Structures are given as structure tokens and as C-alpha cells.
Amino acid sequence: MSDKMINLKINNNDVSVPEGTTILEAARSVGIEIPTLCYLKEINEIGACRICVVEVKGQRSLVAACVFPVGEGMEIQTASPLVLKSRKLTLELILSTHKRECLSCVRSGNCELQRLCNEFKVDDESYYDGFNNEYEVDDSAVHMQRDNNKCILCRRCVAACCAWQSVSVIGTNDRGFDTHIGCAFEKDLSEVACVSCGQCIVVCPTGAIHEKDQTDEVWEALADPSKHVIVQTSPSTRVTLGECFGMPVGTNVQGKMVAALRRLGFDGVYDTDFAADLTIMEEAHEFVERVKTGGTLPMITSCSPGWVKFCEHQYPDFIPNLSTCKSPQQMFGAIAKSWYAEKKGIDPKDVYVVGAMPCTAKKFEVGRDAAETWTQVDVDVALTTRELGRMIQRAGILFTELPDEDFDNPFEESTGAAVIFGATGGVMEAALRTAVEVIAGDELPSVDFTEVRGTQGIKEATYSVGELTVNVCVASGLANARQVLDSVRSGEKQYHFIEIMGCPGGCINGGGQPVQPAAVRNFVDLKKVRAASLYEADKGMAVRKSHESPLMKLIYDEFLGEPGSPKAHELLHTHYKKRSRH
Amino acid sequence: MANKKTNIPFSGTAEQETALRAAIGELKGEKGSLIAILQRAQEIYGYLPIEVQTIISDETGIPLEEIYGVATFYAQFSLNPKGQYQISCCLGTACYVKGAGDFFDKISDELGIGSGECTPDGKFSLEACRCIGACGLAPVLTVNEDVYGRLTQDEVNQILAKY
Known part of the structure; x- marks a missing residue:
């Protein structure tokens, strides 16, 4: 990171951070947490989920704070009505394809999607009911289960498997509404060279991937x-x-x-x-x-x-x-x-x-x-x-x-x-x-x-x-x-x-x-x-x-x-x- | 998700494999050459079964899942061979409002294959396509070069029986 300091305003507060800092990091440095779902530092900086959007004065549309670098004189609003409305809509859409099993889900209470839905008052009413893909649960591996019905396609598991581990047995298959995380030729995890390390589990924001419970x-x-x-x-x-x-x-x-x-x-x-x-x-x-x-x-x-x-x-x-x-x-x-x-x-x-x-x-x-x-x-x-x-x-x-x-x-x-x-x-x-x-x-x-x-x-x-x-x-x-x-x-x-x-x-x-x-x-x-x-x-x-x-x-x-x-x-x-x- | 491994046995020849390896050798040094390699592979084999994608993975070092992800992202790539008779059923707007969706389902049931798949005997392959510019004949389908228009449900079996 460069020595040059950038001065900007976040929610009308003066902030000074090194050049190259993202809006997300700059806000965090002054005690403001911008919510994220797909962002995982260094390995998944893809700005895909749109939960971290903020308003930047002069920008045509909302920007993704996780990947947008700060600029001199920038004026940012991280919780304006427009920002909150956008995040809430995004959450409603994510929730519309999510298998809601929140009472018994292994991640209940520790689920990033659940936390955000709660914070943004997104109830689980069926605003966007419609056709949903149904996926079989893959419980073939001895160590874990994958339930794509709870997957929000953040790709953090893929980043962990590929970037940290170079195991690369999971990735995104198909496109558009059919996009899903899977193995080559839709094989089960037990049929591929998965090493059972579980790094995909610890980075998953929801209950889509978890260990096989043997309690x-x-x-x-x-x-x-x-x-x-x-x-x-x-x-x-x-x-x-x-x-x-x-x-x-x-x-x-x-x-x-x-x-x-x-x-x-x-x-x-x-x-x-x-x-x-x-x-x-x-x-x-x-x-x-x-x-x-x-x-x-x-x-x-x-x-x-x-x-x-x-x-x-x-x-x-x-x-x-x-x-x-x-x-x-x-x-x-x-x-x-x-x-x-x-x-x-x-x-x-x-x-x-x-x-x-x-x-x-x-x-x-x-x-x-x-x-x-x-x-x-x-x-x-x-x-x-x-x-x-x-x-x-x-x-x-x-x-x-x-x-x-x-x-x-x-x-x-x-x-x-x-x-x-x-x-x-x-x-x-x-x-x-x-x-x-x-x-x-x-x-x-x-x-x-x-x-x-x-x-x-x-x-x-x-x-x-x-x-x-x-x-x-x-x-x-x-x-x-x-x-x-x-x-x-x-x-x-x-x-x-x-x-x-x-x-x-x-x-x-x-x-x-x-x-x-x-x-x-x-x-x-x-x-x-x-x-x-x-x-x-x-x-x-x-x-x-x-x-x-x-x-x-x-x-x-x-x-x-x-x-x-x-x-x-x-x-x-x-x-x-x-x-x-x- | 059902296992997508094709139900057609792989029948690649030594000549095809030599051609594929030569193509990979020629292209693999370039950054972002995977799509070009897949295009060449599909030219050689007509489709991209696991056997072909595995050779590409072994030769380039690109993980098999990454290759499969690219192959399933782009509509130009097929995991199944084309049949001797390629059925294209138009699901463009005009055909669709004329009931082509039901029509497509009927063919799919009759042959036991979905879009992009081929019957185990290699005879028919089925594809849903978009407008073929014959909206006046909607609903319309083609079998290789033959065009059938203003179709009704009960004509499905008659058409298939011709081949």
C-alpha cells in the first residue's frame, strides 16, 4: 500500500487513509462495518453480491465498497435510504431462492445471511415466489455435506478450494439461473480429488456446506x-x-x-x-x-x-x-x-x-x-x-x-x-x-x-x-x-x-x-x-x-x-x- | 444434480487424440487459450466428453472442474454428441405462444432425452433453439435440413417414424 494519504468523507466524517484502500476498509477504520457476503480478502474480491453497495457523490450508480478504491475528496454515504433500500431488495432476492430451514439449520445463529436479513428486517414472506431449481444434497463424502439449495453463489468456497488450496475440485457450473457450485461433470465429492480439508466449510456464509455431524x-x-x-x-x-x-x-x-x-x-x-x-x-x-x-x-x-x-x-x-x-x-x-x-x-x-x-x-x-x-x-x-x-x-x-x-x-x-x-x-x-x-x-x-x-x-x-x-x-x-x-x-x-x-x-x-x-x-x-x-x-x-x-x-x-x-x-x-x- | 456424464460410449480414435494433443501443444502457452482449445477439441470430436476434457486438463494443468465450468457456461460447447438426426425445436416467441413448449416436452418424453442430449443409439439429438425465421409456420421444428411447420401434437410420432 502506498504512503500517500487520501482524504475523504464517510457519512460526513473526515477520514484519511492510504491510497489504494477500499471504501470497505476505509469505513471499517472509522468504526463503520459495511455488510458483505461474497467478499473474502485477497481471494474473493469479485464485487458480485451487491450487499456492500454505497452511495458515492457524483457516481452514476451505487458502487461495491469491497472493491472500489477511495479517491481524494470522495463523499460517501454508507447507510442512506437509497443504499438501505438496495441492500434490502438484494437480500429479498437472495432469500427467494434460499431453502429456509433456519430453525434447525446447523448455521442458525451463526449465518451471515440470517444476520443481515434480521438487521435489514427482511422477513421470509414470499415476495418473489416462483420457479426454483431443486438440488440433491451431496452427502457422499465422509467429512461433509453440500446442500446447494442453501447456496447463495458467493463463490467463497470456490476461492478457498482454488486459491488457498489449489485443490480446485469445485467451481461454478452452467450459467444464469442454472448456475450452481459443483464438481466436474456433476460428480459427487467422493468421486473427485477432494482432500477433505474443510476450508470451504469455514468460509461458507450459510449452511450450504457443513461437516457431517457425528455427535x-x-x-x-x-x-x-x-x-x-x-x-x-x-x-x-x-x-x-x-x-x-x-x-x-x-x-x-x-x-x-x-x-x-x-x-x-x-x-x-x-x-x-x-x-x-x-x-x-x-x-x-x-x-x-x-x-x-x-x-x-x-x-x-x-x-x-x-x-x-x-x-x-x-x-x-x-x-x-x-x-x-x-x-x-x-x-x-x-x-x-x-x-x-x-x-x-x-x-x-x-x-x-x-x-x-x-x-x-x-x-x-x-x-x-x-x-x-x-x-x-x-x-x-x-x-x-x-x-x-x-x-x-x-x-x-x-x-x-x-x-x-x-x-x-x-x-x-x-x-x-x-x-x-x-x-x-x-x-x-x-x-x-x-x-x-x-x-x-x-x-x-x-x-x-x-x-x-x-x-x-x-x-x-x-x-x-x-x-x-x-x-x-x-x-x-x-x-x-x-x-x-x-x-x-x-x-x-x-x-x-x-x-x-x-x-x-x-x-x-x-x-x-x-x-x-x-x-x-x-x-x-x-x-x-x-x-x-x-x-x-x-x-x-x-x-x-x-x-x-x-x-x-x-x-x-x-x-x-x-x-x-x-x-x-x-x-x-x-x-x-x-x-x-x- | 444428475451426473452429466454422457450415456453415449466414447469412441474417440487415436487420430483424433493425436490431433487434439497437437492443438493443445500449439495453443497452451498463450494466456486465456482454454476457450480456443475447447473449440478445437469440439471441431475434432464434435463434442466435449469427460475423456476429452481430461486430456485437456492433463496437458494444460488446468483443473478439470474449471474446464467443465467453462464448457457448461458457453452455449457453443456440447457435452453430448450430435445424433445422426438433429432435431431443433424452435422455442422463439411466436412458436412458444403457439404451444411449442408442450411440443418440445412431448418429443423429449418420446425420445427420453433432454435439450442438448443424444439418444443412446446415437440416432436422434434434441435441441431447443430460438427463432429460425419461419414464424409464419409456427410452431416449427427442423430435423437436419427438413423443416416441419404448423405442427400439431399428434404429428410428433409420425415425424419421428420417418427416420
Whole structure:
């Protein structure tokens, strides 16, 4: 943005903003929110929905504030009778083709269209009744449903799928009144190369796209006395769950979350962080083995199931580079149904593991062929943070009033290394903390690897691990992953170790996280605020390196032997398969 | 939405594929060349089935959905082959007020295909067109070069039976 300042008037107030600012941003800077539906900063600036129209003196017609840049001396009215009338008419027209299921809709109370209709007093009377296209609900995918009858054609999902993720399996098909969002040749989502990341869900303004709700399965399990139902919470869920209860973005609610889960009736409330430490033990060991034995490099992390599926569809030639380690969620399940069940004297078949995850791809991951301990699935149900929030609400638990409680033993001990798994760069940093000390035998002067922190899409650094010089790269968001892999494939870049997380910014911004409306997204960097909370938690941990966790020592001594042992391979490692590109 | 994959088996030849790949090779470097590539592909195959669009996607790196989105946006592109006999039913204003809509529905029911589609045996394809300049004969339809005007509902079967 340029240094030159532009002076203008908004609703008769003097405003001064840098050249290039849009009317929308200029108004926001003086405390005026202009409503939007299609606008998503940087990826969907198309001025299509016409909700953000404002009056600019001298302009022939109303202009779209989301894309119209300010000019010197401009006089703008953001809420004149003409503007309000236009917005109301637009809302009435959008509502006329919208399936109104607002009482039971999953987004009721958190729907951008509902909010605007309420603010503009648009009732659901049938002013514009007429022919409507009827669409079948696509519930073919394991992780989500799409109901085009609730779609307002804002194209935010398409922008997320194409611009952030370069997955590009959804787009606009047909034209005019028949225009709809769909896949090539109207295939179902399960038939295309969708990676289940769920970024389309978190940007949808309405209830047209949402995760497959599995809360009923969990209620049922909780009510079954023959089952030992335990829950594991991912590193990032603790810094986002509070948003479901109106708490500020980035609030760490670990203690209240544990208290709420206990009140839901889980037989054990555990932390996935323990399994993140385990992942580091296995992954750091695997990396060293690959370096020592001339194995395939660069090694690429495999914690993010959206990324793993993307790799299988789009870059199958990189499958040998993927770490064979299961993700922390799956490792937790495998240990829960072996070591834990044995210790507790419970038949593994009766252990029911629920994951509280930031992620919709975790729903796909629990069903992966390889994710099995003997004949059992590692994890029975993976819930998103949103589903967990809904369960807590339905049970009448007053979340904000809960005391802070601690996780249950035996998985209560975890490290700072594990908690940062939830943000881009976190897995790399955790691995480096262990790799440098264990492999090289050097005591780290500082555990902070700040070069791999931050919300940039691609980060690079070079570290010394003993006698080795290790080039690392960290990417989040699959469009960035694509760029990194292309540069490795062409030989332009040489790395030893790459961390990839499917969602931009990592799990803290995952497709299963609480939905923030565009009015928040466009002005608050969710990635940054949520990640800051995780790094704050890391700083406060007594143990910050996975290999120093007493629990790791115990589990390897008692059960697994060494990292990379046959037992560890049987339980904690997996394999991948090539999938179709389209 | 019903799956739009055509019900006609793909019968592209090696020559057609070679021609398509050559056309893509020639055009793909240019920005915004997708429409030109689709036009050439349709010249070669007569329509744009999934097999053809997949080749275009693989060769250009443009996602298949994006190509499909363009192909379904423009009326000039067809996802179905043309039949041996191409029926064009005029739904222009004059024909429409003379009941061409019902007439079109009757043909559609009779053949079991919608607008832009082709019967599985490849014999008939059906299209709704706009004014063909024969309003005096409304309602009117054409089968290849043959023109039928001042139609009545019961003539549908007679006309189809001729082919």
C-alpha cells in the first residue's frame, strides 16, 4: 500500500487513509462495518453480491465498497435510504431462492445471511415466489455435506478450494439461473480429488456446506455402559473452542474444555499432545535413519490428513518422501487400544476413542485402510471443534462458568513441543528440539527455532544437527505446498526435511474450527492470533522437548522398546496409496 | 444434480487424440487459450466428453472442474454428441405462444432425452433453439435440413417414424 494519504468523507466524517484502500476498509477504520457476503480478502474480491453497495457523490450508480478504491475528496454515504433500500431488495432476492430451514439449520445463529436479513428486517414472506431449481444434497463424502439449495453463489468456497488450496475440485457450473457450485461433470465429492480439508466449510456464509455431524454416535457411545469412552483433544482445539461460546479469538480454554468433557461423561479426558510427543520420537528417529542409511529425502511430515490425501492425489511421486508415522490422533488411538487398555484391564474392543479435532480430514483419516490396530480402528469418531461445541451446548454445560481442570492420567504429561503442533512450523520446531539434542548430543542453548515460526505460507531455514547441515522448509496451505513440491521436483530447491500442513496457518485455522464470519475474517488474522496463544502455552510448559517427557521414557521402557522398533512400526506407522488426480 | 456424464460410449480414435494433443501443444502457452482449445477439441470430436476434457486438463494443468465450468457456461460447447438426426425445436416467441413448449416436452418424453442430449443409439439429438425465421409456420421444428411447420401434437410420432 502506498504512503500517500487520501482524504475523504464517510457519512460526513473526515477520514484519511492510504491510497489504494477500499471504501470497505476505509469505513471499517472509522468504526463503520459495511455488510458483505461474497467478499473474502485477497481471494474473493469479485464485487458480485451487491450487499456492500454505497452511495458515492457524483457516481452514476451505487458502487461495491469491497472493491472500489477511495479517491481524494470522495463523499460517501454508507447507510442512506437509497443504499438501505438496495441492500434490502438484494437480500429479498437472495432469500427467494434460499431453502429456509433456519430453525434447525446447523448455521442458525451463526449465518451471515440470517444476520443481515434480521438487521435489514427482511422477513421470509414470499415476495418473489416462483420457479426454483431443486438440488440433491451431496452427502457422499465422509467429512461433509453440500446442500446447494442453501447456496447463495458467493463463490467463497470456490476461492478457498482454488486459491488457498489449489485443490480446485469445485467451481461454478452452467450459467444464469442454472448456475450452481459443483464438481466436474456433476460428480459427487467422493468421486473427485477432494482432500477433505474443510476450508470451504469455514468460509461458507450459510449452511450450504457443513461437516457431517457425528455427535449422535458419541451420545450413543456415552450412554452405553459396556463401552469405555475416552476423548483426546488436539493441541489447537484448546485455543479455539472458546469461540463457540463467544469468547475472544485466541483464548486458551484448556482447563474449561477438560472440565466440560468430564461433565459430558467421558470415562477419560486425555490430551492428544501426548501422542504428538510420540510422533516426534518416531519421526525424529525416522529422519535420522533416512539420513544415515541413504533413505528417501527430503522427508515430509504426515500429521495432516488433508495434506496426505493431497499428496496421494496430486504428487504420488512424493509418497516415498512422506514420513510413515501416523498422525498424533491415530497414534493416540493405537496406544489407547493396546498399552492403555492393558494397563486398565479393559478389553480393547470396549475402548471407544473420540477425537476432538480442528479438522474435517480427520474424519477421513479414521477410515483409512491402514489406520487399524489389529482388527480395530484406532479412533472411532473424529469430531470437529464445532461439533464438540454443539455437544457442550446441548448438554446445558455453562462453559464460561466452568472451573479449570487438568487432564486425566496416564496421558496428562506432555510438552511444549507438542502444544505447538497446532500451528505451522510447530511440528518442525518440535522435531528439531529433539533431533538436535538426541542425534547430535548437543544441549540446545535455546529451544526456540524462531525462523520456522510465523504465518507466512512458506518458510525456509538451515540448521546444524551435529555434523549435518539440514535445510528445512515449512509450508501451510496446499497451494504453498504445491509451490514447494514443484521446486523440489524441478531440482531448484534441495531440502532434507519439509513440514506441510494442509490448512493455511496450520491446524489453528483448520476446516473443523469454529466459523468466524467474513466480517471478522477480513479484519482479524485468525492464524496469527490463535497461533500466538499456542506459543504462549509452550513458553509456560515445564518440559518443552518431547524426548524429556517422563511419559515418553515410561512408554518406551514399558511397552514400545525403542523408537522405530517392530512394535512401534506395527502400531504407530502406516502406508499410503496413489489416488486419481481428478 | 444428475451426473452429466454422457450415456453415449466414447469412441474417440487415436487420430483424433493425436490431433487434439497437437492443438493443445500449439495453443497452451498463450494466456486465456482454454476457450480456443475447447473449440478445437469440439471441431475434432464434435463434442466435449469427460475423456476429452481430461486430456485437456492433463496437458494444460488446468483443473478439470474449471474446464467443465467453462464448457457448461458457453452455449457453443456440447457435452453430448450430435445424433445422426438433429432435431431443433424452435422455442422463439411466436412458436412458444403457439404451444411449442408442450411440443418440445412431448418429443423429449418420446425420445427420453433432454435439450442438448443424444439418444443412446446415437440416432436422434434434441435441441431447443430460438427463432429460425419461419414464424409464419409456427410452431416449427427442423430435423437436419427438413423443416416441419404448423405442427400439431399428434404429428410428433409420425415425424419421428420417418427416420
